[in-house]
Amino acid sequence: xxxxxxxxxxxxxxxxxxxxxxxxxxxxxxxxxxxxxxVFLQPGGDDNGLGRGPVAMQRDGEGAWTATITxxxxxxxxxxxxxxxxAVNDPGSETFFGYGRPTSAIEVPEAADxxxxxxxxxxxxxxxxxxxxYAASLGQWRRLFVYTPxxxxxxQQRYPVLYLQHGGGEDAxxxxxxxxxxxxxxxxxxxxxxxxxxxxxxSGQVLTRRAGAGVPSISAMDxxxxxxxxxxxxxxxxxxxxxxxxxAQREQRAxxxxxxxxxxxxxxxxxHLETFASxxxxxxxxxxxxxxxxxxxxxxxxxxxxxxxxxxxxxxxGTAEPMGLERTLRFHxxxxxxxxxxxxxxxxxxxxxxxxxxxxxREFVRVVFH
Amino acid sequence: xxxxxxxxxxxxxxxxxxxxxxxxxxxxxxxxxxxxxxVFLQPGGDDNGLGRGPVAMQRDGEGAWTATITxxxxxxxxxxxxxxxxAVNDPGSETFFGYGRPTSAIEVPEAADxxxxxxxxxxxxxxxxxxxxYAASLGQWRRLFVYTPxxxxxxQQRYPVLYLQHGGGEDAxxxxxxxxxxxxxxxxxxxxxxxxxxxxxxSGQVLTRRAGAGVPSISAMDxxxxxxxxxxxxxxxxxxxxxxxxxAQREQRAxxxxxxxxxxxxxxxxxHLETFASxxxxxxxxxxxxxxxxxxxxxxxxxxxxxxxxxxxxxxxGTAEPMGLERTLRFHxxxxxxxxxxxxxxxxxxxxxxxxxxxxxREFVRVVFH
Numbered sequence: 001x002x003x004x005x006x007x008x009x010x011x012x013x014x015x016x017x018x019x020x021x022x023x024x025x026x027x028x029x030x031x032x033x034x035x036x037x038x039v040f041l042q043p044g045g046d047d048n049g050l051g052r053g054p055v056a057m058q059r060d061g062e063g064a065w066t067a068t069i070t071x072x073x074x075x076x077x078x079x080x081x082x083x084x085x086x087a088v089n090d091p092g093s094e095t096f097f098g099y100g101r102p103t104s105a106i107e108v109p110e111a112a113d114x115x116x117x118x119x120x121x122x123x124x125x126x127x128x129x130x131x132x133x134y135a136a137s138l139g140q141w142r143r144l145f146v147y148t149p150x151x152x153x154x155x156q157q158r159y160p161v162l163y164l165q166h167g168g169g170e171d172a173x174x175x176x177x178x179x180x181x182x183x184x185x186x187x188x189x190x191x192x193x194x195x196x197x198x199x200x201x202x203s204g205q206v207l208t209r210r211a212g213a214g215v216p217s218i219s220a221m222d223x224x225x226x227x228x229x230x231x232x233x234x235x236x237x238x239x240x241x242x243x244x245x246x247x248a249q250r251e252q253r254a255x256x257x258x259x260x261x262x263x264x265x266x267x268x269x270x271x272h273l274e275t276f277a278s279x280x281x282x283x284x285x286x287x288x289x290x291x292x293x294x295x296x297x298x299x300x301x302x303x304x305x306x307x308x309x310x311x312x313x314x315x316x317x318g319t320a321e322p323m324g325l326e327r328t329l330r331f332h333x334x335x336x337x338x339x340x341x342x343x344x345x346x347x348x349x350x351x352x353x354x355x356x357x358x359x360x361x362r363e364f365v366r367v368v369f370h
Numbered sequence: 371x372x373x374x375x376x377x378x379x380x381x382x383x384x385x386x387x388x389x390x391x392x393x394x395x396x397x398x399x400x401x402x403x404x405x406x407x408x409v410f411l412q413p414g415g416d417d418n419g420l421g422r423g424p425v426a427m428q429r430d431g432e433g434a435w436t437a438t439i440t441x442x443x444x445x446x447x448x449x450x451x452x453x454x455x456x457a458v459n460d461p462g463s464e465t466f467f468g469y470g471r472p473t474s475a476i477e478v479p480e481a482a483d484x485x486x487x488x489x490x491x492x493x494x495x496x497x498x499x500x501x502x503x504y505a506a507s508l509g510q511w512r513r514l515f516v517y518t519p520x521x522x523x524x525x526q527q528r529y530p531v532l533y534l535q536h537g538g539g540e541d542a543x544x545x546x547x548x549x550x551x552x553x554x555x556x557x558x559x560x561x562x563x564x565x566x567x568x569x570x571x572x573s574g575q576v577l578t579r580r581a582g583a584g585v586p587s588i589s590a591m592d593x594x595x596x597x598x599x600x601x602x603x604x605x606x607x608x609x610x611x612x613x614x615x616x617x618a619q620r621e622q623r624a625x626x627x628x629x630x631x632x633x634x635x636x637x638x639x640x641x642h643l644e645t646f647a648s649x650x651x652x653x654x655x656x657x658x659x660x661x662x663x664x665x666x667x668x669x670x671x672x673x674x675x676x677x678x679x680x681x682x683x684x685x686x687x688g689t690a691e692p693m694g695l696e697r698t699l700r701f702h703x704x705x706x707x708x709x710x711x712x713x714x715x716x717x718x719x720x721x722x723x724x725x726x727x728x729x730x731x732r733e734f735v736r737v738v739f740h
Contacts, residue, residue: 013470013471013472014470014575014579015470015579015580031456032456033454033456035407035454035455036456037405083453083456084405084454085403085404086401086402086405086453086458087461088453088456088459089465089472091471093472094472095459095465100383100384100385101386101461102383102472120504120511122504125501125502125503127500127516128499129497129498129499130497130498130499130500130546131497132490132495132552133495141490153523182500182502183502208384208385209385
């Protein structure tokens, strides 16, 4: 009997049978490609938790190529197929903007109760609003996303604002789509764990980066962060404060981001303490040991002055992302060494992917603006 | 000298060189696939205006496959590549949900001045808001999009509501993304051509349809439309009227849609004249001659009664979509034959694609609710 209790993944497009989740936690990928000579499953990086690749797929008599694997850890894992050397998205998967282009991904879920915080619940819902504005610093029309908390239109209440960044190769769609951020905020606000807040999500890759290219150099990331910082300070934040009912003081303004977005948060936030009083760094701690006296224009040089000024400096990583964990712990120890106040939170058993960052966001909104 | 004035298309992902638009109107597609034996460019259907396919692509010494074609007409054209028989999206293209899955597309622009109405301009901007709600009729949490007009939060004004549907194989993302609907509304409202209105966009394919499958049968579309109609009437419209400042009378409520969405508009709208007083059918006129006495539960049987009840029945097609044009003109003549009042508007030189439907939306909002 061929029927099983396996189900298509939540990231599988409606009406497609694969990718499929098996009850025992394995995942089956399948591609119908009778004309192909060899097909591999390629996880999106060694630290994203799907497992090491490439994985050879097996051909059946009809030309369907299949691989069944046990993911290292649950989470949201980017992947693609290599078909005779060509990187191909899975036609059975929704695409997500990553790696500078639309990319397949599979959601390998946690236990249902553990995942409830990023799923829709019977609570008041906020909205994620697409807004267009003209950015004079770049001379271009841009679209960003603004999460507004439940019933924001029904009151005259003003809200603190979190500027929340995606990772390298992604764009402003990451947090609403891959991150399920609206459910995380709705649920945390309904539980009384988070202060109702506005969350602004812009695309942080403002200098053109080669599509499909690998990780950029530190200098290329810094150059981009400088231009993005000017955009935020000169255009984005003034527009947001003029358009939404915000609390427009630094104490009520935070910035956070994941991976490259965490590095942008440090690059921009530490240079603009007149603008931000709270910073969150999700798997985005510095790649190298920081020169505390000189880096970030000396923002970290005087621990007492820094502590007096900051409301929150928050660092996170997943325990199953070796590189991200290592640099987070190194930065944590560096900050401890000079007495710079901060919080550290590690996501148990998750990798360099969105499940780690959903948890980071949940934890961060529990402490920011309190 | 290899430099030309050609540019990547607006649908090309940032940092990718192809697809490219040549100054003379030609389009060059390119795929690096050294391991492939044959590659074709496949337009998304014979009537979408890109041209007849498949088009054989030529391999160069590095294994890059190229095709340069002159599109039949401008517009938004879905396409993909066939690589040794496998349908593959273009890694250089943004993807758009069509054909039941993410699909490549290229925007072949009109003259810049002709395209201004669907591009961001220096006018007040509305928002497209993602909203989650529980649909009891389907027992599921659903996300839809709500366009709210500029400054909707700043006044106590109430607005008429247009329920606007995508086509077959697409979903609620179609109008905001492929259709650029927010710019069309913003610009028409700013020009005083359109009444400020709320526009609701739900996913109209509620029964699971085989991913990547072709056009469904009429009976399958009708079965789906019946379930979608129950969702709209029982869940969506009450939620919208309870959540947004709407004018909640039939005279201030319209439904419109493109292609399959136009057929849904007729299927649902004509059976619910107590709910809708205005209907728009964009390239979605009936596939067959209508039995005016019996079809749509007899809604069209009594022309005088129908005319007294309806504020607007609007039909559109593109002159470069032979099948869509033929059935639109046939329905138009049928309605004329019995004296059913309606408007007909043809988009000159556009095909069965989103440029036709952007123009339809622009024209429709100029007359609806007036």
